[in-house]
Amino acid sequence: MTDKIGEFDLIRRYFAPLSKGEKGAFNLTDDAAVLGAPSGEKIVVTTDSLIEGIHFFNDDPADLVAAKLLAVNLSDLASMAATPAYYTLSLALPIKWEESKRNNWLEKFSNGLSEYQKKFKVTLVGGDTVAISGPLVLTITAFGLVRENAALRRNGAAVGDTIWVTGTIGDSALGLLALQNQLDEIDADSSVFLVDRYRRPQPRIAIGQRLHGNASAAIDVSDGLAADLAHMCRASGVGAEIDIAKIPISAAARTLTTASPELIEIAITGGDDYELLFTTDPGSSPAIESIEKVTHCTITEIGRIIEDPAIRFLDDNGENLALSNAGYNHFNIVYH
Ligand code: ADP
Ligand code: MG
Numbered sequence: 001m002t003d004k005i006g007e008f009d010l011i012r013r014y015f016a017p018l019s020k021g022e023k024g025a026f027n028l029t030d031d032a033a034v035l036g037a038p039s040g041e042k043i044v045v046t047t048d049s050l051i052e053g054i055h056f057f058n059d060d061p062a063d064l065v066a067a068k069l070l071a072v073n074l075s076d077l078a079s080m081a082a083t084p085a086y087y088t089l090s091l092a093l094p095i096k097w098e099e100s101k102r103n104n105w106l107e108k109f110s111n112g113l114s115e116y117q118k119k120f121k122v123t124l125v126g127g128d129t130v131a132i133s134g135p136l137v138l139t140i141t142a143f144g145l146v147r148e149n150a151a152l153r154r155n156g157a158a159v160g161d162t163i164w165v166t167g168t169i170g171d172s173a174l175g176l177l178a179l180q181n182q183l184d185e186i187d188a189d190s191s192v193f194l195v196d197r198y199r200r201p202q203p204r205i206a207i208g209q210r211l212h213g214n215a216s217a218a219i220d221v222s223d224g225l226a227a228d229l230a231h232m233c234r235a236s237g238v239g240a241e242i243d244i245a246k247i248p249i250s251a252a253a254r255t256l257t258t259a260s261p262e263l264i265e266i267a268i269t270g271g272d273d274y275e276l277l278f279t280t281d282p283g284s285s286p287a288i289e290s291i292e293k294v295t296h297c298t299i300t301e302i303g304r305i306i307e308d309p310a311i312r313f314l315d316d317n318g319e320n321l322a323l324s325n326a327g328y329n330h331f332n333i334v335y336h
Pocket of ligand 1: 011015028029030031032033088089090091124125126127128129
């Protein structure tokens with residue numbers, strides 16, 4: 001920041017407390033953190049940014065923006081079967097913010113980070129703070145640990161493998177529509193549930209950690225089920241058939257898709273689910289069931305890997321649903 005005293009003050013007040021528990025972060029007072037990794041483990045690194053006006057709204061509560069920022073990064077670690085350990089935080093704050101607004105926002109934001117980092121056992125170890133003339137830009141880089149050769153990749157799906165997905169699909173996309181008042185018939189409870197799913201993703205860390213030895217390939221669903229399935233299949237050189245009726249849909253989403261069947265396409269192609277999509281060999285149901293039991297999260301078989309490098313979403317009659325929008329892509333949908 002141009003005002004250096006301001007910057008150090010902010011870090012001491014709002015962020016240094018989040019580094020407690022990791023001595024090597026030096027209370028965020030040195031130039032860098034010094035961290036260890038247990039022998040036999042590898043470091044898994046991922047980074048994701050959220051930009052005001054693109055990924056979140058100007059008036060979104062700051063604690064929820066923080067929760068989402070950390071969660072989207074941890075979801076990438078989950079899909080690699082890694083255990084979250086540390087993260088860094090880069091803040092580009094609008095120059096035009098008044099000090100009181102800035103402090104208010106940062107206090108709420110750090111509270112949101114605090115809640116999520118406790119929940120997922122990860123510690124802040126550094127970052128950067130700058131002022132810019134553009135919108136608020138938030139970046140986290142997350143570091144996880146995984147045993148050597150235990151990281152899951154996108155490229156291991158084999159013909160005949162079973163395709164599974166955690167939790168429920170489409171809540172987040174429908175939650176965003178609810179927030180934008182685009183769902184006329186929605187009841188208040190459903191709206192609260194779906195908006196919460198949009199704003200407070202729950203990265204499937206506990207499931208990811210247990211997939212090594214069971215899954216042949218994995219990806220987290222951030223761009224939408226259809227798009228991320230396509231990413232996994234492309235990396236693996238295979239195709240997939242999904243039975244639409246098997247896709248797990250929450251009660252709230254089910255009410256909406258029953259009343260307006262066209263919303264099923266939103267559920268399949270809308271992003272921000274942060275569920276895990278993975279494949280196993282066809283005999284793995286007992287192992288997956290036991291993971292379901294210990295993690296208290298449903299895991300549903302939705303289809304199979306095929307040789308033909310196509311992605312098919314099949315209805316009850318075996319007809320392929322033609323999707324008009326195959327998922328979120330920054331280079332197709334610029335600044336929507
Ligand atoms: P330098 O100019 O030496 O890079 P900085 O002023 O950028 O130092 O940062 C000082 C310390 O504060 C470093 O330990 C850095 O990791 C930490 N830091 C800066 N901004 C943040 C932030 N937004 N969140 C967490 N730590 C931060
Ligand atoms: Mg720096």
